[in-house]
Amino acid sequence: MTWKQVFTSSVGKKLTMGFTGIFLILFLVIHAGLNACIWANDGGEMFNAGAHFMGSNWVPRILEIGLFAGLLLHIIQGLMLEMSNRSKRATGYAVAYGNGGSKWYSRSMGLLGTIILLFLVLHLSDFWYPNRSSQGFLLGEEINLFTKMQQEFSELWVVIVYVLGCISLGYHLAHGFQSAFRTVGVHNKRYNLMLMTLGYAYSIVIPLAFAMMPVSMYLGWVH
Amino acid sequence: MLDAKIPSGPLDSKWTDYKGHCKLVNPANKRKLEVIVVGTGLAGASAAAAMGELGYKVKAFCFQDSPRRAHSIAAQGGINAAKNYQNDGDSVFRLFYDTIKGGDYRARESNVHRLAEVSANIIDQCVAQGVPFAREYGGMLSNRSFGGTQVQRTFYAAGQTGQQLLIGAYQALERQVALGNVKMYARHEMLDVVMIDGKARGIIARNLVNGELERHFGHAVLLCSGGYGNVFYLSTNAMGSNVTAAWKAHVKGAAFANPCFTQIHPTCIPVSGDHQSKLTLMSESLRNDGRIWVPKKQGDNRSPVDIKEEERDYYLERRYPAFGNLVPRDVASRAAKERCDAGYGVGTSKQAVYLDYADAIVRYGKIEIGKQGRENVSEEEIIKLGKEVVKEKYGNLFDMYAKITGENPYEVPMRIYPAVHYTMGGLWVDYELQTTLPGVYALGEANFSDHGANRLGASALMQGLADGYFVIPYTIGNYLADEIYNKPVSIEHPAFKEAEQAVSDRINTLMNIKGSQTVESFHKRLGKIMWDKCGMARNEAGLKEAIQEIQALKKEFWSDVKIPGEINEMNPELDKAGRVADFIELGELMCKDALNRNESCGGHFREESQTPEGEALRDDANFMYVAAWEYKADSEWELHKEPLVYDVVKPSQRSYK
Amino acid sequence: MEHQNINLSLKVWRQKNSNSKGAFETYKVNNISTEMSFLEMFDVMNEELITEGKDPVTFDHDCREGICGACSMYINGKPHGPWEANTTCQLHMRAFKDGETIVVEPWRANAFPVIKDLMVDRSAFDRIIQAGGYISVNTGNAVDGNSMPIEKDKADASFAAAMCIGCGACVAACKNSSAMLFLSAKVSHLALLPQGDPERSTRVINMVAQMDKEGFGACTNTGACEATCPKEISITNIARLNQEYLLASFTADK
Incomplete structure (x- = not known):
């Protein structure tokens, strides 16, 4: 069986989704951990130090390429799967099965993912793009990201968009976390139960932490 | 006319000798020989798979949308095999003996012995295929006991043994389809056998999706089309189970043997009203732990839980102390009918008896308490634990009962009543499973050979798979070895055209009646005649009436049936009409056979022939034969008798007391 | 009542x-x-x-x-x-x-x-089984049924998967029209038994390929299939299939 066969089969495509999903889940931990430094309330010193390390060291910068590759793979494969899956039932039902058999968010991963994607465009153009372009996309001079955050999150509408983005992320993770592990083949009852609990906890804690950042800044809890 | 071709020699070496001396077909020639298999239940699927493995070119037909849906799938209890894994004294001879005795000495010794011999191979084969039989904690296969025997030789997979065995055979069949050895025709119904120069050369089949008739050539035709219990309208058979394939062969000349031998299963859910379309069986294994009773008082309308122990009549335990609730099916069924007829029946219809699990729940509860080493445990705790054990063992059956009746069988006793379940009669076959039509074979429930006048529980699955996996692959070689000289006949041969025309004419006739009564209504009326007059008890006057009523019904059917739709489309009403027409003809023959057999044996109970205690009374002097009926013309049959010779077993009055 | x-x-x-x-x-x-x-x-x-x-x-x-x-x-x-x-x-x-x-x-x-009307063609299920839903053993090759003890829990789990009746409700319930519950029930039934071991890699690869060819969708683990299954087949079987597939594809020779 060739690699092409593996990754073009329905199960293989889902493996791609699962593995990239788990990779992105790990990334979010780092992202959230680093950003939590804003709550050190030291005028952004600790936060900027962390951000500087991530932006100026070759190791995280190379990993960043991997991150984008994984993200793109997750997005493109996800959208393609969504379209292909939708095409498998040309005539729909008059009465939908609805929530009797599954959670709404588990059926809406494509929609939630698309919302997150739109949010990401905004998010990257707010922070990542201005910073990297000031660096000349190499290891050049960075902007002060803490100040940038304070600027961005002084606008109420931006805060609201960020919070909505985080809610979408929460629901996406509520299904995605455990689904990813099932997809890569974890089937033992003991681990499934653990992963399910962990998944729900994760999908609340991480998006909540992210959402609290713009909120804290807007409300002036961070200085 | 009837040559059973029983090999000579001692009983226990007949099959070995036969296998050592029958003709063989070399592998290169097998590829040139085409075999048609009709029906894909346990017998058909296993035969098609086994012959595909051997290299024959096989075409398999079923009327369902997939071979996996054949009605073997509904068998619940288990499959017998003389493995003696329990060290309780079982052996090939015991299984053979129990089957002959259970069949009330109306089966052929040689066939039954062969069945017992290959029974062990079936289990091995199924395990190798991945059939997940129930196992003990040590990993060994588990056994349970079943009615009519005193050893534990029944292998099972919860209450779904038939399903698991059929899925095993189905997978083996699909593997042969994938390998190109078998071509599968689902949603096809066989409507005639094509005979050329006295030999079967193919069939006419109808594609049920578009209604087109198709001609298929075969050097031999295997009918594995199951039983004809649906002649009674209400039975535990699937809605589609029918006699048509077997009946077409019968009309073409294959003798039909012992048609009146039908099995009435004692543990079914009672009829709830006129709308009833079929009856549901509750596995006989329930009788292992359940106790059957009726109130001692006639017409007692109290709730069963209010009837005290001393006011209950555990009539099976009373009448048959040795076997108790585990007497064979025919005995248990008749005993239930006797109580209900005498006015002791329960439920709204009064046509039911109780199957009670209260004792078993307490017994199992106490065992659990014992295992846990606890003392001074409350009654509720015992019952709670007992219910858990019963749920583990019979949960799916209890759930099914609850769904159908809306009652909770863990709290109130179940109501059960006998229902038509299996037909021991069928196409007459010789030792090689060949019918009286050369080249036409009958396997499984479609033939008559192994169960005599009554089948023991867990033996139908055994017979179906024995015939398909282990008998036909040998015996058909003996016939096909001479067929290698015969090239396939073109389906343009006049005989094919003629047969197709006859089938087409009959369908057109049916469609053109355009009468006023539905097919279903005729089927119901036929069923009522059969159940009332050729059911659990039969007598001369009733049978004579039944024959006249059926003849009248036939006339009415052919002049007033109403079939909607067109021929060339999916038309289930038309399919059913053809089947009911055949059932009507069969019904008449069954009554004729029942009338002829003026003795009681097994499932056939003639009121004229009983002991003073009301037990079935055989008449070996006059009826120790297989009644094989040859079709002559409409409503005309000639009786041929195959005498039954018992060299090893000495027939005696069956006693389970 | x-x-x-x-x-x-x-x-x-x-x-x-x-x-x-x-x-x-x-x-x-x-x-x-x-x-x-x-x-x-x-x-x-x-x-x-x-x-x-x-x-x-x-x-x-x-x-x-x-x-x-x-x-x-x-x-x-x-x-x-x-x-x-x-x-x-x-x-x-x-x-x-x-x-x-x-x-x-x-x-x-x-x-x-x-x-x-309400009748559909489910022959795709038969073709999925043809692709490998069996153990390749010819009649007459079997050793004694008790020669290979099978752990009761495994035998029971295998049976629980083998209870599938092939009705297709899982496909009907799934928003993606995926046949993964059906397929995984068969893969699990056979993969849990020692008899099914020699063919486990080719089986899962070929059966998945056939499922894709038949035009069923991919599984997104919503659980609608499990909730509607008349035989209560668990979606854990799907995870097991994924593992089988992963192992089969990463350990393939070529």
């Missing part, structure tokens, strides 16, 4: 054949005993339709005891109707109230084309 008679409206999908366009039609059925099964209610309606000279509704059914897997009605938005762990044939009219309207549709999936 107390029973009563109820009157109902049935909104049923009618479609002459696979090429024609279908539409809903509404029928009144009166005096339906709550003791009837859902299919018996259809029998009653069909008898009336035939008597009135109309075409009866075609649907698949056979054993009517919940094991053959033939019946396949999508009732009020759920495959096999409102009861848990149940098939259409075992659904009884106690489940409905007097005056209710019941919407009955066929299984919907491109891989299950409608043949007529």
Whole structure:
């Protein structure tokens, strides 16, 4: 069986989704951990130090390429799967099965993912793009990201968009976390139960932490 | 006319000798020989798979949308095999003996012995295929006991043994389809056998999706089309189970043997009203732990839980102390009918008896308490634990009962009543499973050979798979070895055209009646005649009436049936009409056979022939034969008798007391 | 059990054949005993339709005891109707109230084309089994059944997967029309047994390829299949299939 066969089969495509999903889940931990430094309330010193390390060291910068590759793979494969899956039932039902058999968010991963994607465009153009372009996309001079955050999150509408983005992320993770592990083949009852609990906890804690950042800044809890 | 071709020699070496001396077909020639298999239940699927493995070119037909849906799938209890894994004294001879005795000495010794011999191979084969039989904690296969025997030789997979065995055979069949050895025709119904120069050369089949008739050539035709219990309208058979394939062969000349031998299963859910379309069986294994009773008082309308122990009549335990609730099916069924007829029946219809699990729940509860080493445990705790054990063992059956009746069988006793379940009669076959039509074979429930006048529980699955996996692959070689000289006949041969025309004419006739009564209504009326007059008890006057009523019904059917739709489309009403027409003809023959057999044996109970205690009374002097009926013309049959010779077993009055 | 008679409206999908366009039609059925099964209610309606000279509704059914897997009605938005762990044939009219309207549709999936009315073509399932849903053992090769002890828990888990009746409710319930529950039940049934071990890699690879070819969607673990399965087959089997597939593809020779 060739690699092409593996990754073009329905199960293989889902493996791609699962593995990239788990990779992105790990990334979010780092992202959230680093950003939590804003709550050190030291005028952004600790936060900027962390951000500087991530932006100026070759190791995280190379990993960043991997991150984008994984993200793109997750997005493109996800959208393609969504379209292909939708095409498998040309005539729909008059009465939908609805929530009797599954959670709404588990059926809406494509929609939630698309919302997150739109949010990401905004998010990257707010922070990542201005910073990297000031660096000349190499290891050049960075902007002060803490100040940038304070600027961005002084606008109420931006805060609201960020919070909505985080809610979408929460629901996406509520299904995605455990689904990813099932997809890569974890089937033992003991681990499934653990992963399910962990998944729900994760999908609340991480998006909540992210959402609290713009909120804290807007409300002036961070200085 | 009837040559059973029983090999000579001692009983226990007949099959070995036969296998050592029958003709063989070399592998290169097998590829040139085409075999048609009709029906894909346990017998058909296993035969098609086994012959595909051997290299024959096989075409398999079923009327369902997939071979996996054949009605073997509904068998619940288990499959017998003389493995003696329990060290309780079982052996090939015991299984053979129990089957002959259970069949009330109306089966052929040689066939039954062969069945017992290959029974062990079936289990091995199924395990190798991945059939997940129930196992003990040590990993060994588990056994349970079943009615009519005193050893534990029944292998099972919860209450779904038939399903698991059929899925095993189905997978083996699909593997042969994938390998190109078998071509599968689902949603096809066989409507005639094509005979050329006295030999079967193919069939006419109808594609049920578009209604087109198709001609298929075969050097031999295997009918594995199951039983004809649906002649009674209400039975535990699937809605589609029918006699048509077997009946077409019968009309073409294959003798039909012992048609009146039908099995009435004692543990079914009672009829709830006129709308009833079929009856549901509750596995006989329930009788292992359940106790059957009726109130001692006639017409007692109290709730069963209010009837005290001393006011209950555990009539099976009373009448048959040795076997108790585990007497064979025919005995248990008749005993239930006797109580209900005498006015002791329960439920709204009064046509039911109780199957009670209260004792078993307490017994199992106490065992659990014992295992846990606890003392001074409350009654509720015992019952709670007992219910858990019963749920583990019979949960799916209890759930099914609850769904159908809306009652909770863990709290109130179940109501059960006998229902038509299996037909021991069928196409007459010789030792090689060949019918009286050369080249036409009958396997499984479609033939008559192994169960005599009554089948023991867990033996139908055994017979179906024995015939398909282990008998036909040998015996058909003996016939096909001479067929290698015969090239396939073109389906343009006049005989094919003629047969197709006859089938087409009959369908057109049916469609053109355009009468006023539905097919279903005729089927119901036929069923009522059969159940009332050729059911659990039969007598001369009733049978004579039944024959006249059926003849009248036939006339009415052919002049007033109403079939909607067109021929060339999916038309289930038309399919059913053809089947009911055949059932009507069969019904008449069954009554004729029942009338002829003026003795009681097994499932056939003639009121004229009983002991003073009301037990079935055989008449070996006059009826120790297989009644094989040859079709002559409409409503005309000639009786041929195959005498039954018992060299090893000495027939005696069956006693389970 | 107390029973009563109820009157109902049935909104049923009618479609002459696979090429024609279908539409809903509404029928009144009166005096339906709550003791009837859902299919018996259809029998009653069909008898009336035939008597009135109309075409009866075609649907698949056979054993009517919940094991053959033939019946396949999508009732009020759920495959096999409102009861848990149940098939259409075992659904009884106690489940409905007097005056209710019941919407009955066929299984919907491109891989299950409608043949007529409520009857669909599920032969794709047979072809998936043909792709490897078996243990390759010819008749007569078997060793003694007890020569290979199988852990009771494994045997039980294998049986729980093998209980699948192939009705296709999982496909009908899945928003992606995925056949993964059906497929994984077979893969699990065989992979859990030592007999199935030699072919486990080729089996899962070929069966998945066939499923894709038949036009079923991919699994997104929503769990709708498990919730509707009449035999309560667990989606854990799907995870097990994924593992089988992962191992098979990463350990493949070429």
